[in-house]
Amino acid sequence: MSARRTELTRAAARLFAEKGYHGTSVGDLAEALGVRKGSLYAHIQSKADLLWEVAREGAVAFHAALDAVPEEGPAVERIRAALRAHLRVVAEQLDVATVFVREWRYLEGERRDAFVAERRRYEERFRALFREGRELGELRADLDDGTAALLALSAANWAYTWLRPGVDTDALADRFTSLLLEGMRGYASR
Amino acid sequence: MSARRTELTRAAARLFAEKGYHGTSVGDLAEALGVRKGSLYAHIQSKADLLWEVAREGAVAFHAALDAVPEEGPAVERIRAALRAHLRVVAEQLDVATVFVREWRYLEGERRDAFVAERRRYEERFRALFREGRELGELRADLDDGTAALLALSAANWAYTWLRPGVDTDALADRFTSLLLEGMRGYASR
DNA sequence: TGCGGAGGCTAACGATCGTTCGGAAGGCGG
DNA sequence: CCGCCTTCCGAACGATCGTTAGCCTCCGCA
Numbered sequence: 526m527s528a529r530r531t532e533l534t535r536a537a538a539r540l541f542a543e544k545g546y547h548g549t550s551v552g553d554l555a556e557a558l559g560v561r562k563g564s565l566y567a568h569i570q571s572k573a574d575l576l577w578e579v580a581r582e583g584a585v586a587f588h589a590a591l592d593a594v595p596e597e598g599p600a601v602e603r604i605r606a607a608l609r610a611h612l613r614v615v616a617e618q619l620d621v622a623t624v625f626v627r628e629w630r631y632l633e634g635e636r637r638d639a640f641v642a643e644r645r646r647y648e649e650r651f652r653a654l655f656r657e658g659r660e661l662g663e664l665r666a667d668l669d670d671g672t673a674a675l676l677a678l679s680a681a682n683w684a685y686t687w688l689r690p691g692v693d694t695d696a697l698a699d700r701f702t703s704l705l706l707e708g709m710r711g712y713a714s715r
Numbered sequence: 716m717s718a719r720r721t722e723l724t725r726a727a728a729r730l731f732a733e734k735g736y737h738g739t740s741v742g743d744l745a746e747a748l749g750v751r752k753g754s755l756y757a758h759i760q761s762k763a764d765l766l767w768e769v770a771r772e773g774a775v776a777f778h779a780a781l782d783a784v785p786e787e788g789p790a791v792e793r794i795r796a797a798l799r800a801h802l803r804v805v806a807e808q809l810d811v812a813t814v815f816v817r818e819w820r821y822l823e824g825e826r827r828d829a830f831v832a833e834r835r836r837y838e839e840r841f842r843a844l845f846r847e848g849r850e851l852g853e854l855r856a857d858l859d860d861g862t863a864a865l866l867a868l869s870a871a872n873w874a875y876t877w878l879r880p881g882v883d884t885d886a887l888a889d890r891f892t893s894l895l896l897e898g899m900r901g902y903a904s905r
Numbered sequence: 906t907g908c909g910g911a912g913g914c915t916a917a918c919g920a921t922c923g924t925t926c927g928g929a930a931g932g933c934g935g
Numbered sequence: 936c937c938g939c940c941t942t943c944c945g946a947a948c949g950a951t952c953g954t955t956a957g958c959c960t961c962c963g964c965a
Binding site: 752756760761 | 921922923924925926
Protein backbone atom coordinates (compact mmCIF):
# COMPACT_ATOMS: atom_id res chain seq x y z
CA MET A 526 0.00 0.00 0.00
CA SER A 527 1.39 3.37 -1.02
CA ALA A 528 2.47 5.97 1.52
CA ARG A 529 -0.34 8.27 0.43
CA ARG A 530 -2.88 5.54 0.87
CA THR A 531 -1.60 4.94 4.41
CA GLU A 532 -1.94 8.63 5.18
CA LEU A 533 -5.55 8.45 4.07
CA THR A 534 -6.27 5.52 6.35
CA ARG A 535 -4.71 7.37 9.29
CA ALA A 536 -6.78 10.46 8.58
CA ALA A 537 -9.90 8.32 8.32
CA ALA A 538 -9.21 6.69 11.69
CA ARG A 539 -8.68 10.06 13.30
CA LEU A 540 -11.73 11.74 11.82
CA PHE A 541 -14.08 8.78 12.26
CA ALA A 542 -13.06 8.66 15.91
CA GLU A 543 -13.43 12.40 16.36
CA LYS A 544 -16.61 13.15 14.42
CA GLY A 545 -18.11 9.74 13.77
CA TYR A 546 -18.37 7.93 10.45
CA HIS A 547 -21.54 9.68 9.30
CA GLY A 548 -20.27 12.95 10.73
CA THR A 549 -17.17 12.79 8.52
CA SER A 550 -17.56 13.73 4.87
CA VAL A 551 -15.29 12.72 2.01
CA GLY A 552 -14.48 16.42 1.78
CA ASP A 553 -13.24 16.38 5.37
CA LEU A 554 -10.94 13.49 4.57
CA ALA A 555 -9.65 15.26 1.48
CA GLU A 556 -9.01 18.43 3.43
CA ALA A 557 -6.97 16.46 5.95
CA LEU A 558 -4.69 15.39 3.09
CA GLY A 559 -4.68 18.85 1.51
CA VAL A 560 -6.41 17.58 -1.60
CA ARG A 561 -9.74 17.91 -3.46
CA LYS A 562 -12.29 15.31 -2.59
CA GLY A 563 -12.48 13.77 -6.03
CA SER A 564 -8.78 12.95 -5.83
CA LEU A 565 -9.37 10.46 -3.05
CA TYR A 566 -10.93 8.08 -5.52
CA ALA A 567 -7.50 7.38 -6.97
CA HIS A 568 -6.97 5.46 -3.69
CA ILE A 569 -10.32 4.04 -2.66
CA GLN A 570 -13.48 2.80 -4.25
CA SER A 571 -15.78 4.17 -1.58
CA LYS A 572 -15.88 5.85 1.81
CA ALA A 573 -17.13 2.58 3.27
CA ASP A 574 -13.81 0.98 2.30
CA LEU A 575 -12.03 3.21 4.80
CA LEU A 576 -14.35 2.27 7.65
CA TRP A 577 -13.84 -1.38 6.87
CA GLU A 578 -10.10 -0.97 6.76
CA VAL A 579 -9.86 0.86 10.07
CA ALA A 580 -12.23 -1.56 11.76
CA ARG A 581 -10.19 -4.50 10.54
CA GLU A 582 -7.00 -2.84 11.66
CA GLY A 583 -8.52 -2.64 15.12
CA ALA A 584 -9.51 -6.29 15.09
CA VAL A 585 -6.00 -7.29 14.02
CA ALA A 586 -4.39 -5.13 16.71
CA PHE A 587 -6.52 -6.44 19.54
CA HIS A 588 -6.19 -10.06 18.50
CA ALA A 589 -2.44 -9.67 18.06
CA ALA A 590 -2.21 -8.20 21.54
CA LEU A 591 -4.03 -11.21 22.96
CA ASP A 592 -1.74 -13.51 21.00
CA ALA A 593 1.15 -12.28 23.12
CA VAL A 594 -0.57 -13.52 26.27
CA PRO A 595 1.03 -16.84 27.29
CA GLU A 596 -1.09 -19.94 26.88
CA GLU A 597 0.40 -21.53 29.95
CA GLY A 598 0.96 -20.33 33.46
CA PRO A 599 -1.37 -19.05 36.16
CA ALA A 600 -4.73 -17.82 34.83
CA VAL A 601 -4.46 -14.83 37.11
CA GLU A 602 -1.27 -13.75 35.39
CA ARG A 603 -2.82 -14.31 31.98
CA ILE A 604 -5.78 -12.15 32.93
CA ARG A 605 -3.42 -9.43 34.02
CA ALA A 606 -1.50 -9.75 30.76
CA ALA A 607 -4.69 -9.64 28.71
CA LEU A 608 -5.85 -6.46 30.40
CA ARG A 609 -2.42 -4.91 29.92
CA ALA A 610 -2.45 -5.87 26.27
CA HIS A 611 -5.88 -4.46 25.66
CA LEU A 612 -5.25 -1.15 27.38
CA ARG A 613 -1.94 -0.76 25.59
CA VAL A 614 -3.65 -1.07 22.22
CA VAL A 615 -6.27 1.47 23.27
CA ALA A 616 -3.64 3.98 24.38
CA GLU A 617 -1.29 3.49 21.45
CA GLN A 618 -3.94 3.33 18.74
CA LEU A 619 -6.72 5.36 20.27
CA ASP A 620 -8.37 6.29 16.98
CA VAL A 621 -8.37 2.76 15.67
CA ALA A 622 -9.62 1.44 19.00
CA THR A 623 -12.45 3.98 19.00
CA VAL A 624 -13.59 2.86 15.56
CA PHE A 625 -13.26 -0.76 16.66
CA VAL A 626 -15.49 -0.19 19.66
CA ARG A 627 -17.93 2.49 18.54
CA GLU A 628 -18.04 3.08 14.78
CA TRP A 629 -18.01 -0.47 13.48
CA ARG A 630 -21.79 -0.60 13.54
CA TYR A 631 -21.96 1.53 10.41
CA LEU A 632 -20.41 -1.31 8.46
CA GLU A 633 -22.90 -2.91 6.11
CA GLY A 634 -23.60 -6.29 4.61
CA GLU A 635 -21.14 -9.13 4.91
CA ARG A 636 -18.39 -6.83 6.12
CA ARG A 637 -20.49 -6.10 9.14
CA ASP A 638 -21.18 -9.79 9.66
CA ALA A 639 -17.49 -10.60 9.41
CA PHE A 640 -16.61 -7.88 11.88
CA VAL A 641 -19.19 -8.99 14.40
CA ALA A 642 -17.80 -12.51 14.22
CA GLU A 643 -14.27 -11.26 14.88
CA ARG A 644 -15.48 -9.16 17.76
CA ARG A 645 -17.36 -12.07 19.27
CA ARG A 646 -14.28 -14.22 18.93
CA TYR A 647 -12.21 -11.62 20.74
CA GLU A 648 -14.63 -11.46 23.64
CA GLU A 649 -14.74 -15.23 23.74
CA ARG A 650 -10.98 -15.43 24.09
CA PHE A 651 -11.24 -13.00 26.97
CA ARG A 652 -14.04 -14.93 28.58
CA ALA A 653 -12.13 -18.18 28.38
CA LEU A 654 -9.44 -16.79 30.70
CA PHE A 655 -11.94 -16.38 33.50
CA ARG A 656 -13.55 -19.75 32.93
CA GLU A 657 -10.18 -21.46 33.05
CA GLY A 658 -9.21 -19.52 36.11
CA ARG A 659 -12.21 -20.92 37.92
CA GLU A 660 -11.79 -24.43 36.57
CA LEU A 661 -8.14 -24.51 37.56
CA GLY A 662 -9.02 -23.46 41.08
CA GLU A 663 -7.25 -20.12 40.96
CA LEU A 664 -10.50 -18.22 41.18
CA ARG A 665 -13.33 -18.88 43.61
CA ALA A 666 -15.16 -22.09 42.82
CA ASP A 667 -18.51 -20.32 43.04
CA LEU A 668 -17.41 -17.55 40.68
CA ASP A 669 -19.91 -16.43 38.05
CA ASP A 670 -17.25 -16.29 35.38
CA GLY A 671 -19.61 -14.83 32.79
CA THR A 672 -20.27 -11.83 34.98
CA ALA A 673 -16.59 -11.53 35.85
CA ALA A 674 -15.62 -11.50 32.18
CA LEU A 675 -18.37 -9.00 31.45
CA LEU A 676 -17.04 -6.70 34.14
CA ALA A 677 -13.49 -6.90 32.80
CA LEU A 678 -14.64 -6.43 29.21
CA SER A 679 -16.71 -3.45 30.22
CA ALA A 680 -13.66 -1.76 31.65
CA ALA A 681 -11.70 -2.66 28.54
CA ASN A 682 -14.33 -1.50 26.07
CA TRP A 683 -15.12 1.70 27.91
CA ALA A 684 -11.46 2.71 28.15
CA TYR A 685 -11.42 4.51 24.81
CA THR A 686 -13.65 7.22 26.30
CA TRP A 687 -11.24 8.29 29.01
CA LEU A 688 -7.82 6.80 28.31
CA ARG A 689 -5.37 9.37 26.96
CA PRO A 690 -2.17 8.42 25.16
CA GLY A 691 0.94 8.55 27.28
CA VAL A 692 -0.40 7.14 30.53
CA ASP A 693 1.13 4.04 32.05
CA THR A 694 -1.39 1.48 30.88
CA ASP A 695 0.43 -1.43 32.52
CA ALA A 696 0.01 0.14 35.95
CA LEU A 697 -3.60 0.92 35.13
CA ALA A 698 -4.29 -2.63 34.04
CA ASP A 699 -2.67 -3.93 37.19
CA ARG A 700 -4.90 -1.76 39.34
CA PHE A 701 -7.93 -3.13 37.55
CA THR A 702 -6.67 -6.67 37.90
CA SER A 703 -5.95 -6.26 41.56
CA LEU A 704 -9.39 -4.83 42.18
CA LEU A 705 -11.08 -7.60 40.26
CA LEU A 706 -9.11 -10.23 42.13
CA GLU A 707 -9.14 -8.94 45.69
CA GLY A 708 -12.30 -6.87 45.70
CA MET A 709 -12.71 -3.64 47.54
CA ARG A 710 -14.31 -4.75 50.76
CA GLY A 711 -12.21 -4.26 53.86
CA TYR A 712 -11.20 -7.22 55.98
CA ALA A 713 -12.96 -5.58 58.94
CA SER A 714 -16.37 -5.81 57.29
CA ARG A 715 -16.04 -9.27 55.85
CA MET B 716 -46.24 18.92 25.37
CA SER B 717 -48.76 17.50 22.94
CA ALA B 718 -49.21 13.79 22.46
CA ARG B 719 -47.90 14.06 18.91
CA ARG B 720 -44.81 15.84 20.07
CA THR B 721 -44.18 13.08 22.60
CA GLU B 722 -44.47 10.48 19.86
CA LEU B 723 -41.85 12.37 17.89
CA THR B 724 -39.44 12.38 20.81
CA ARG B 725 -39.93 8.64 21.29
CA ALA B 726 -39.26 7.98 17.61
CA ALA B 727 -36.17 10.17 17.78
CA ALA B 728 -34.82 8.27 20.77
CA ARG B 729 -35.40 4.96 19.04
CA LEU B 730 -33.88 5.95 15.71
CA PHE B 731 -30.94 7.86 17.16
CA ALA B 732 -30.12 4.79 19.25
CA GLU B 733 -30.53 2.43 16.31
CA LYS B 734 -28.88 4.34 13.46
CA GLY B 735 -27.05 7.15 15.18
CA TYR B 736 -27.87 10.84 15.12
CA HIS B 737 -26.13 11.57 11.83
CA GLY B 738 -27.39 8.29 10.44
CA THR B 739 -31.00 9.31 11.04
CA SER B 740 -32.58 11.76 8.59
CA VAL B 741 -35.55 14.00 9.24
CA GLY B 742 -37.28 11.91 6.59
CA ASP B 743 -36.69 8.79 8.69
CA LEU B 744 -38.30 10.47 11.68
CA ALA B 745 -41.26 11.61 9.57
CA GLU B 746 -41.73 8.13 8.19
CA ALA B 747 -41.82 6.73 11.72
CA LEU B 748 -44.81 9.01 12.39
CA GLY B 749 -46.42 8.34 9.02
CA VAL B 750 -46.03 11.94 7.94
CA ARG B 751 -44.11 14.07 5.41
CA LYS B 752 -40.85 15.43 6.65
CA GLY B 753 -41.85 19.08 6.37
CA SER B 754 -44.71 18.44 8.77
CA LEU B 755 -42.31 17.79 11.62
CA TYR B 756 -41.48 21.47 11.77
CA ALA B 757 -44.89 22.18 13.27
CA HIS B 758 -43.38 20.51 16.38
CA ILE B 759 -39.69 21.33 16.40
CA GLN B 760 -37.40 24.07 15.26
CA SER B 761 -34.56 21.77 14.24
CA LYS B 762 -33.39 18.17 14.30
CA ALA B 763 -30.82 19.17 16.91
CA ASP B 764 -33.68 20.02 19.28
CA LEU B 765 -34.65 16.35 19.36
CA LEU B 766 -31.14 15.21 20.24
CA TRP B 767 -30.99 17.76 23.01
CA GLU B 768 -34.35 16.67 24.35
CA VAL B 769 -33.53 12.97 24.39
CA ALA B 770 -30.11 13.59 25.93
CA ARG B 771 -31.66 15.71 28.65
CA GLU B 772 -34.31 13.08 29.26
CA GLY B 773 -31.51 10.63 29.87
CA ALA B 774 -29.74 12.95 32.29
CA VAL B 775 -32.97 13.48 34.21
CA ALA B 776 -33.69 9.75 34.37
CA PHE B 777 -30.24 8.78 35.62
CA HIS B 778 -30.08 11.56 38.18
CA ALA B 779 -33.58 10.76 39.39
CA ALA B 780 -32.57 7.13 39.80
CA LEU B 781 -29.60 8.15 41.92
CA ASP B 782 -31.88 10.43 43.96
CA ALA B 783 -33.70 7.33 45.18
CA VAL B 784 -30.48 5.98 46.72
CA PRO B 785 -30.56 6.64 50.47
CA GLU B 786 -28.16 9.26 51.80
CA GLU B 787 -27.62 7.35 54.99
CA GLY B 788 -26.79 3.78 55.79
CA PRO B 789 -23.92 1.49 54.81
CA ALA B 790 -21.96 2.69 51.78
CA VAL B 791 -21.90 -0.85 50.48
CA GLU B 792 -25.68 -0.90 50.36
CA ARG B 793 -25.76 2.48 48.68
CA ILE B 794 -23.34 1.28 46.02
CA ARG B 795 -25.55 -1.72 45.41
CA ALA B 796 -28.59 0.55 45.20
CA ALA B 797 -26.83 2.91 42.79
CA LEU B 798 -25.88 0.08 40.46
CA ARG B 799 -29.40 -1.28 40.61
CA ALA B 800 -30.80 2.15 39.84
CA HIS B 801 -28.49 2.70 36.90
CA LEU B 802 -29.09 -0.68 35.28
CA ARG B 803 -32.82 -0.32 35.75
CA VAL B 804 -32.81 2.93 33.80
CA VAL B 805 -30.76 1.34 31.05
CA ALA B 806 -33.13 -1.61 30.74
CA GLU B 807 -36.35 0.38 30.98
CA GLN B 808 -35.28 3.28 28.75
CA LEU B 809 -32.72 1.62 26.54
CA ASP B 810 -33.05 4.09 23.69
CA VAL B 811 -32.74 7.12 25.91
CA ALA B 812 -29.83 5.56 27.77
CA THR B 813 -28.05 4.83 24.49
CA VAL B 814 -28.36 8.46 23.40
CA PHE B 815 -27.22 9.55 26.86
CA VAL B 816 -24.09 7.44 26.66
CA ARG B 817 -23.20 7.43 22.97
CA GLU B 818 -24.97 10.08 20.89
CA TRP B 819 -24.68 13.10 23.14
CA ARG B 820 -21.38 14.09 21.56
CA TYR B 821 -23.19 15.38 18.51
CA LEU B 822 -24.69 18.13 20.63
CA GLU B 823 -23.22 21.51 19.79
CA GLY B 824 -22.44 24.76 21.52
CA GLU B 825 -23.71 25.50 24.98
CA ARG B 826 -26.08 22.56 24.92
CA ARG B 827 -23.10 20.31 24.64
CA ASP B 828 -21.35 22.14 27.46
CA ALA B 829 -24.41 21.87 29.66
CA PHE B 830 -24.73 18.17 28.97
CA VAL B 831 -21.09 17.47 29.71
CA ALA B 832 -21.47 19.25 33.04
CA GLU B 833 -24.50 17.12 33.93
CA ARG B 834 -22.68 13.98 32.93
CA ARG B 835 -19.67 14.89 35.01
CA ARG B 836 -21.92 15.60 37.95
CA TYR B 837 -23.53 12.20 37.59
CA GLU B 838 -20.18 10.44 37.59
CA GLU B 839 -19.10 12.51 40.55
CA ARG B 840 -22.10 11.39 42.56
CA PHE B 841 -21.17 7.83 41.73
CA ARG B 842 -17.55 8.34 42.64
CA ALA B 843 -18.48 9.84 46.01
CA LEU B 844 -20.05 6.57 47.10
CA PHE B 845 -16.75 4.77 46.81
CA ARG B 846 -14.79 7.52 48.48
CA GLU B 847 -17.18 7.55 51.42
CA GLY B 848 -17.11 3.78 51.61
CA ARG B 849 -13.38 3.90 52.09
CA GLU B 850 -13.44 6.85 54.47
CA LEU B 851 -16.09 5.19 56.61
CA GLY B 852 -14.01 2.06 56.85
CA GLU B 853 -16.42 -0.18 55.00
CA LEU B 854 -14.01 -0.62 52.11
CA ARG B 855 -10.32 -1.45 52.35
CA ALA B 856 -8.33 1.45 53.70
CA ASP B 857 -5.80 1.13 50.88
CA LEU B 858 -8.53 1.15 48.21
CA ASP B 859 -7.87 3.21 45.11
CA ASP B 860 -11.40 4.57 45.08
CA GLY B 861 -10.91 6.38 41.79
CA THR B 862 -10.12 3.13 40.03
CA ALA B 863 -12.94 1.36 41.84
CA ALA B 864 -15.44 3.98 40.73
CA LEU B 865 -14.06 3.85 37.20
CA LEU B 866 -14.56 0.10 37.12
CA ALA B 867 -18.14 0.37 38.34
CA LEU B 868 -18.92 3.22 35.95
CA SER B 869 -17.44 1.26 33.06
CA ALA B 870 -19.82 -1.58 33.73
CA ALA B 871 -22.68 0.88 34.04
CA ASN B 872 -21.84 2.82 30.90
CA TRP B 873 -21.15 -0.22 28.78
CA ALA B 874 -24.41 -1.89 29.76
CA TYR B 875 -26.44 -0.29 26.95
CA THR B 876 -24.52 -2.44 24.46
CA TRP B 877 -25.62 -5.77 25.82
CA LEU B 878 -28.48 -5.24 28.26
CA ARG B 879 -31.83 -6.23 26.80
CA PRO B 880 -35.16 -5.09 28.26
CA GLY B 881 -36.88 -7.63 30.45
CA VAL B 882 -33.90 -9.04 32.30
CA ASP B 883 -33.71 -8.89 36.08
CA THR B 884 -31.46 -5.89 36.45
CA ASP B 885 -31.53 -6.00 40.24
CA ALA B 886 -30.02 -9.46 40.26
CA LEU B 887 -27.51 -8.36 37.64
CA ALA B 888 -26.50 -5.32 39.67
CA ASP B 889 -26.13 -7.49 42.75
CA ARG B 890 -23.81 -9.85 40.92
CA PHE B 891 -21.69 -6.91 39.87
CA THR B 892 -21.70 -5.50 43.37
CA SER B 893 -20.76 -8.79 44.92
CA LEU B 894 -17.89 -9.23 42.48
CA LEU B 895 -16.63 -5.72 43.10
CA LEU B 896 -16.81 -6.22 46.84
CA GLU B 897 -15.48 -9.73 47.28
CA GLY B 898 -13.29 -10.08 44.24
CA MET B 899 -12.94 -13.26 42.26
CA ARG B 900 -9.81 -14.77 43.75
CA GLY B 901 -10.35 -18.02 45.56
CA TYR B 902 -9.49 -18.31 49.25
CA ALA B 903 -7.10 -21.13 48.39
CA SER B 904 -4.87 -18.85 46.31
CA ARG B 905 -4.87 -15.84 48.60
C1' DT C 906 14.10 9.13 -24.75
C1' DG C 907 9.82 7.55 -24.45
C1' DC C 908 6.05 5.55 -21.82
C1' DG C 909 3.01 4.26 -18.24
C1' DG C 910 1.19 4.61 -13.96
C1' DA C 911 0.35 7.34 -9.83
C1' DG C 912 -1.83 11.13 -8.13
C1' DG C 913 -3.69 15.37 -8.63
C1' DC C 914 -7.03 18.81 -10.90
C1' DT C 915 -11.84 20.90 -12.30
C1' DA C 916 -16.40 20.12 -13.19
C1' DA C 917 -20.33 18.02 -12.84
C1' DC C 918 -23.58 14.21 -11.70
C1' DG C 919 -28.02 12.78 -9.27
C1' DA C 920 -29.36 12.06 -4.65
C1' DT C 921 -30.37 13.48 -0.33
C1' DC C 922 -29.86 16.66 3.36
C1' DG C 923 -32.35 20.01 6.82
C1' DT C 924 -35.43 23.61 6.44
C1' DT C 925 -39.09 27.05 4.75
C1' DC C 926 -43.43 28.39 2.88
C1' DG C 927 -48.39 29.05 1.80
C1' DG C 928 -52.32 26.82 2.08
C1' DA C 929 -55.85 23.63 3.75
C1' DA C 930 -58.21 20.52 6.57
C1' DG C 931 -60.26 19.55 11.30
C1' DG C 932 -61.46 20.02 16.07
C1' DC C 933 -62.56 22.80 19.97
C1' DG C 934 -63.71 26.78 22.83
C1' DG C 935 -66.15 31.19 22.71
C1' DC D 936 -71.44 29.45 14.03
C1' DC D 937 -67.17 31.73 13.94
C1' DG D 938 -62.38 31.87 14.48
C1' DC D 939 -58.26 30.12 16.10
C1' DC D 940 -54.91 26.61 16.84
C1' DT D 941 -52.93 22.33 15.72
C1' DT D 942 -51.42 19.41 12.32
C1' DC D 943 -50.28 18.07 7.86
C1' DC D 944 -49.65 18.72 2.85
C1' DG D 945 -47.06 19.57 -1.56
C1' DA D 946 -43.46 21.96 -3.39
C1' DA D 947 -39.49 24.02 -3.30
C1' DC D 948 -35.10 25.99 -1.38
C1' DG D 949 -29.88 26.06 -1.33
C1' DA D 950 -26.40 23.19 0.55
C1' DT D 951 -23.96 19.23 0.80
C1' DC D 952 -23.49 14.39 0.04
C1' DG D 953 -20.62 10.42 -2.31
C1' DT D 954 -19.08 9.45 -6.71
C1' DT D 955 -17.64 9.79 -11.72
C1' DA D 956 -15.35 11.74 -15.70
C1' DG D 957 -11.80 13.64 -18.56
C1' DC D 958 -7.63 15.80 -18.47
C1' DC D 959 -2.98 17.16 -16.91
C1' DT D 960 1.60 16.66 -14.71
C1' DC D 961 5.37 14.40 -13.01
C1' DC D 962 8.48 10.65 -11.87
C1' DG D 963 10.71 6.08 -12.39
C1' DC D 964 11.96 2.73 -15.45
C1' DA D 965 12.71 0.26 -19.81
